[in-house]
Amino acid sequence: MRIILVILSLFLASCSQSRMNDTLATPQEKAIATRFIAALQSGRLESVKANLEPQLYTQTDEIEPQIQPGLPKEANYTLVTVNVQTNTANGVSKTLKALNYEFGAGTKWTVFQIVLSDASGRTLVIGWHALPSDHQPTAGGDFTLAGKSALHYAWLVAMALSTITIVFTLIVVGRSKGVKRRWLWAIGSALGLGQFTLNWSTGALMVRPLGFFVLGSAVFKASPFDPWMLSFSLPIVAVIFLLRRKALMAQQNGTGDFE
Numbered sequence: 001m002r003i004i005l006v007i008l009s010l011f012l013a014s015c016s017q018s019r020m021n022d023t024l025a026t027p028q029e030k031a032i033a034t035r036f037i038a039a040l041q042s043g044r045l046e047s048v049k050a051n052l053e054p055q056l057y058t059q060t061d062e063i064e065p066q067i068q069p070g071l072p073k074e075a076n077y078t079l080v081t082v083n084v085q086t087n088t089a090n091g092v093s094k095t096l097k098a099l100n101y102e103f104g105a106g107t108k109w110t111v112f113q114i115v116l117s118d119a120s121g122r123t124l125v126i127g128w129h130a131l132p133s134d135h136q137p138t139a140g141g142d143f144t145l146a147g148k149s150a151l152h153y154a155w156l157v158a159m160a161l162s163t164i165t166i167v168f169t170l171i172v173v174g175r176s177k178g179v180k181r182r183w184l185w186a187i188g189s190a191l192g193l194g195q196f197t198l199n200w201s202t203g204a205l206m207v208r209p210l211g212f213f214v215l216g217s218a219v220f221k222a223s224p225f226d227p228w229m230l231s232f233s234l235p236i237v238a239v240i241f242l243l244r245r246k247a248l249m250a251q252q253n254g255t256g257d258f259e
Helices: 002-024 027-042 045-051 054-070 137-141 150-175 182-190 236-251
Strands: 078-089 092-105 108-117 124-133 191-199 205-214 217-220 229-234
Touching (some): 027 054, 027 092, 027 124, 045 054, 078 137, 150 182, 182 191, 182 236, 191 236
Antiparallel strands (some): 092 108, 108 124, 191 205, 191 229, 217 229
Protein backbone atom coordinates (compact mmCIF):
# COMPACT_ATOMS: atom_id res chain seq x y z
CA MET A 1 0.00 0.00 0.00
CA ARG A 2 2.83 2.42 0.82
CA ILE A 3 4.43 1.76 -2.57
CA ILE A 4 1.09 2.43 -4.29
CA LEU A 5 0.72 5.72 -2.41
CA VAL A 6 4.23 6.83 -3.37
CA ILE A 7 3.61 6.06 -7.06
CA LEU A 8 0.25 7.86 -6.89
CA SER A 9 1.96 10.88 -5.31
CA LEU A 10 4.48 10.92 -8.15
CA PHE A 11 1.72 10.85 -10.77
CA LEU A 12 -0.30 13.61 -9.10
CA ALA A 13 2.79 15.77 -8.60
CA SER A 14 3.63 15.44 -12.31
CA CYS A 15 0.10 16.45 -13.36
CA SER A 16 0.06 19.34 -10.91
CA GLN A 17 3.47 20.62 -12.10
CA SER A 18 2.35 20.56 -15.73
CA ARG A 19 -0.77 22.60 -14.95
CA MET A 20 1.27 25.06 -12.91
CA ASN A 21 3.74 25.54 -15.77
CA ASP A 22 0.86 26.34 -18.13
CA THR A 23 -0.41 28.93 -15.65
CA LEU A 24 2.95 30.61 -15.01
CA ALA A 25 4.27 30.75 -18.59
CA THR A 26 2.28 31.93 -21.60
CA PRO A 27 2.48 30.17 -24.98
CA GLN A 28 4.36 33.21 -26.33
CA GLU A 29 6.97 32.99 -23.56
CA LYS A 30 7.43 29.27 -24.17
CA ALA A 31 7.84 29.91 -27.89
CA ILE A 32 10.52 32.55 -27.29
CA ALA A 33 12.39 30.19 -24.96
CA THR A 34 12.32 27.19 -27.29
CA ARG A 35 13.26 29.28 -30.34
CA PHE A 36 16.30 30.52 -28.44
CA ILE A 37 17.40 26.97 -27.60
CA ALA A 38 16.83 25.89 -31.22
CA ALA A 39 18.90 28.84 -32.46
CA LEU A 40 21.83 27.79 -30.28
CA GLN A 41 21.51 24.19 -31.42
CA SER A 42 21.56 25.15 -35.10
CA GLY A 43 24.15 27.91 -34.81
CA ARG A 44 21.67 30.53 -36.06
CA LEU A 45 21.60 32.94 -33.12
CA GLU A 46 20.93 35.86 -35.48
CA SER A 47 17.40 34.52 -36.07
CA VAL A 48 16.37 35.33 -32.47
CA LYS A 49 18.37 38.53 -32.01
CA ALA A 50 15.18 40.59 -31.66
CA ASN A 51 14.16 38.57 -28.61
CA LEU A 52 17.49 38.88 -26.77
CA GLU A 53 18.77 41.67 -24.59
CA PRO A 54 21.50 43.38 -26.67
CA GLN A 55 24.29 42.72 -24.17
CA LEU A 56 23.27 39.08 -23.80
CA TYR A 57 23.19 38.66 -27.56
CA THR A 58 26.75 39.96 -27.87
CA GLN A 59 28.02 37.70 -25.07
CA THR A 60 26.22 34.62 -26.42
CA ASP A 61 27.33 35.28 -29.99
CA GLU A 62 30.96 35.23 -28.85
CA ILE A 63 30.74 31.84 -27.16
CA GLU A 64 28.19 30.18 -29.47
CA PRO A 65 30.84 28.27 -31.49
CA GLN A 66 31.97 26.51 -28.30
CA ILE A 67 28.43 25.83 -27.05
CA GLN A 68 26.66 24.61 -30.17
CA PRO A 69 28.60 21.32 -30.68
CA GLY A 70 27.99 20.24 -27.09
CA LEU A 71 24.20 20.58 -27.19
CA PRO A 72 22.06 17.50 -27.92
CA LYS A 73 20.41 17.55 -31.34
CA GLU A 74 17.17 16.27 -29.83
CA ALA A 75 14.50 18.95 -30.40
CA ASN A 76 11.80 17.56 -28.09
CA TYR A 77 12.02 20.19 -25.36
CA THR A 78 10.23 19.40 -22.10
CA LEU A 79 9.32 22.30 -19.83
CA VAL A 80 9.97 20.98 -16.32
CA THR A 81 9.49 23.97 -14.02
CA VAL A 82 8.81 27.71 -14.15
CA ASN A 83 10.03 30.13 -11.47
CA VAL A 84 8.52 33.62 -11.25
CA GLN A 85 9.82 36.66 -9.40
CA THR A 86 8.29 40.15 -9.43
CA ASN A 87 10.15 43.22 -8.16
CA THR A 88 8.74 46.74 -7.80
CA ALA A 89 10.92 49.85 -7.69
CA ASN A 90 9.74 53.45 -8.00
CA GLY A 91 6.26 52.24 -8.84
CA VAL A 92 7.52 50.14 -11.76
CA SER A 93 7.07 46.36 -11.61
CA LYS A 94 9.51 43.97 -13.26
CA THR A 95 8.67 40.29 -13.65
CA LEU A 96 11.36 37.69 -14.24
CA LYS A 97 10.50 34.16 -15.33
CA ALA A 98 12.98 31.30 -15.39
CA LEU A 99 11.84 28.48 -17.69
CA ASN A 100 13.70 25.24 -17.02
CA TYR A 101 13.78 22.72 -19.87
CA GLU A 102 15.35 19.33 -20.39
CA PHE A 103 16.05 17.77 -23.78
CA GLY A 104 18.25 15.10 -25.25
CA ALA A 105 18.42 11.34 -25.73
CA GLY A 106 20.55 8.38 -24.69
CA THR A 107 23.58 9.60 -22.77
CA LYS A 108 23.49 13.21 -23.97
CA TRP A 109 21.08 15.53 -22.17
CA THR A 110 20.97 19.18 -21.16
CA VAL A 111 19.07 21.15 -18.56
CA PHE A 112 18.52 24.59 -20.05
CA GLN A 113 17.28 27.59 -18.08
CA ILE A 114 16.05 30.66 -19.95
CA VAL A 115 15.36 33.84 -17.97
CA LEU A 116 12.73 36.16 -19.47
CA SER A 117 11.86 39.74 -18.53
CA ASP A 118 8.90 41.96 -19.44
CA ALA A 119 10.38 45.19 -18.03
CA SER A 120 10.85 46.79 -21.45
CA GLY A 121 7.24 46.33 -22.46
CA ARG A 122 8.06 43.23 -24.48
CA THR A 123 9.39 39.83 -23.51
CA LEU A 124 13.17 39.49 -23.82
CA VAL A 125 15.64 36.75 -22.96
CA ILE A 126 17.97 38.36 -20.41
CA GLY A 127 19.87 35.29 -19.25
CA TRP A 128 20.41 31.58 -19.78
CA HIS A 129 22.29 28.65 -18.31
CA ALA A 130 22.97 25.16 -19.70
CA LEU A 131 23.95 22.12 -17.65
CA PRO A 132 24.93 18.95 -19.55
CA SER A 133 24.14 15.49 -18.19
CA ASP A 134 24.87 11.90 -19.20
CA HIS A 135 21.33 10.84 -18.24
CA GLN A 136 17.84 12.29 -18.32
CA PRO A 137 17.93 14.81 -15.44
CA THR A 138 14.39 14.24 -14.18
CA ALA A 139 14.74 10.45 -14.38
CA GLY A 140 17.44 10.53 -11.71
CA GLY A 141 14.78 11.10 -9.08
CA ASP A 142 12.24 8.55 -10.28
CA PHE A 143 10.62 6.22 -7.76
CA THR A 144 11.56 2.72 -8.81
CA LEU A 145 12.28 -0.58 -7.09
CA ALA A 146 14.77 -1.67 -9.73
CA GLY A 147 18.22 -2.23 -8.27
CA LYS A 148 17.22 -1.22 -4.76
CA SER A 149 18.81 -2.74 -1.67
CA ALA A 150 17.29 -4.46 1.34
CA LEU A 151 17.50 -1.09 3.12
CA HIS A 152 15.05 0.47 0.66
CA TYR A 153 12.51 -2.31 1.18
CA ALA A 154 12.99 -2.18 4.94
CA TRP A 155 12.41 1.57 4.81
CA LEU A 156 9.03 1.11 3.12
CA VAL A 157 8.07 -1.45 5.75
CA ALA A 158 9.13 0.91 8.56
CA MET A 159 7.05 3.73 7.07
CA ALA A 160 4.01 1.49 6.78
CA LEU A 161 4.39 0.10 10.30
CA SER A 162 4.77 3.57 11.81
CA THR A 163 1.64 4.92 10.11
CA ILE A 164 -0.43 1.78 10.74
CA THR A 165 0.55 1.77 14.43
CA ILE A 166 -0.44 5.41 14.85
CA VAL A 167 -3.76 5.11 13.01
CA PHE A 168 -4.65 1.94 14.94
CA THR A 169 -3.76 3.60 18.24
CA LEU A 170 -5.89 6.66 17.48
CA ILE A 171 -8.85 4.35 16.90
CA VAL A 172 -8.16 2.59 20.19
CA VAL A 173 -7.81 5.90 22.03
CA GLY A 174 -11.15 7.02 20.66
CA ARG A 175 -12.79 3.85 21.98
CA SER A 176 -11.09 3.98 25.40
CA LYS A 177 -13.62 6.12 27.25
CA GLY A 178 -12.29 5.14 30.65
CA VAL A 179 -8.94 6.84 30.12
CA LYS A 180 -8.28 10.21 31.73
CA ARG A 181 -7.15 13.02 29.39
CA ARG A 182 -7.72 11.01 26.25
CA TRP A 183 -7.25 14.12 24.12
CA LEU A 184 -3.61 14.39 25.29
CA TRP A 185 -3.02 10.75 24.51
CA ALA A 186 -4.61 11.27 21.09
CA ILE A 187 -2.34 14.22 20.28
CA GLY A 188 0.76 12.40 21.50
CA SER A 189 -0.14 9.21 19.65
CA ALA A 190 -0.70 11.08 16.38
CA LEU A 191 2.92 12.25 16.36
CA GLY A 192 5.87 10.06 15.50
CA LEU A 193 9.06 11.24 17.21
CA GLY A 194 12.39 11.69 15.44
CA GLN A 195 12.84 12.00 11.67
CA PHE A 196 14.61 9.27 9.73
CA THR A 197 14.94 10.19 6.04
CA LEU A 198 16.19 8.14 3.09
CA ASN A 199 17.26 9.59 -0.26
CA TRP A 200 15.55 7.03 -2.48
CA SER A 201 17.98 7.57 -5.37
CA THR A 202 21.32 7.54 -3.55
CA GLY A 203 20.48 5.64 -0.37
CA ALA A 204 21.87 8.46 1.79
CA LEU A 205 20.42 8.69 5.30
CA MET A 206 19.59 11.69 7.45
CA VAL A 207 18.49 11.64 11.10
CA ARG A 208 16.89 14.48 13.06
CA PRO A 209 16.32 13.35 16.65
CA LEU A 210 14.17 16.37 17.56
CA GLY A 211 11.87 16.18 14.55
CA PHE A 212 8.42 14.63 14.28
CA PHE A 213 5.83 13.59 11.70
CA VAL A 214 2.05 13.60 11.98
CA LEU A 215 0.84 10.04 11.35
CA GLY A 216 4.39 8.77 11.39
CA SER A 217 5.70 9.09 7.83
CA ALA A 218 6.11 11.46 4.92
CA VAL A 219 7.11 11.50 1.23
CA PHE A 220 8.73 14.60 -0.25
CA LYS A 221 10.20 15.68 -3.59
CA ALA A 222 11.50 19.26 -3.79
CA SER A 223 11.30 19.51 -7.59
CA PRO A 224 11.15 17.23 -10.65
CA PHE A 225 14.95 17.36 -10.78
CA ASP A 226 15.35 16.20 -7.17
CA PRO A 227 15.10 12.68 -5.71
CA TRP A 228 12.26 11.38 -3.59
CA MET A 229 12.88 11.68 0.15
CA LEU A 230 11.08 9.03 2.22
CA SER A 231 10.79 9.55 5.95
CA PHE A 232 9.36 7.90 9.02
CA SER A 233 9.34 8.53 12.75
CA LEU A 234 8.94 6.34 15.81
CA PRO A 235 5.40 6.00 17.24
CA ILE A 236 6.70 6.07 20.79
CA VAL A 237 3.66 7.62 22.49
CA ALA A 238 1.31 5.35 20.54
CA VAL A 239 3.19 2.23 21.67
CA ILE A 240 3.26 3.44 25.27
CA PHE A 241 -0.51 3.94 25.21
CA LEU A 242 -1.15 0.48 23.78
CA LEU A 243 1.06 -1.09 26.44
CA ARG A 244 -0.53 0.88 29.30
CA ARG A 245 -4.13 0.99 28.08
CA LYS A 246 -5.53 -1.54 30.54
CA ALA A 247 -3.76 0.13 33.46
CA LEU A 248 -4.98 3.55 32.40
CA MET A 249 -8.56 2.36 32.10
CA ALA A 250 -8.37 0.74 35.51
CA GLN A 251 -7.34 4.05 37.06
CA GLN A 252 -10.44 5.85 35.92
CA ASN A 253 -14.03 4.73 36.07
CA GLY A 254 -15.50 7.92 34.50
CA THR A 255 -16.12 8.67 30.83
CA GLY A 256 -12.82 10.52 30.35
CA ASP A 257 -12.11 13.87 28.82
CA PHE A 258 -11.91 13.05 25.11
CA GLU A 259 -15.53 12.69 24.11
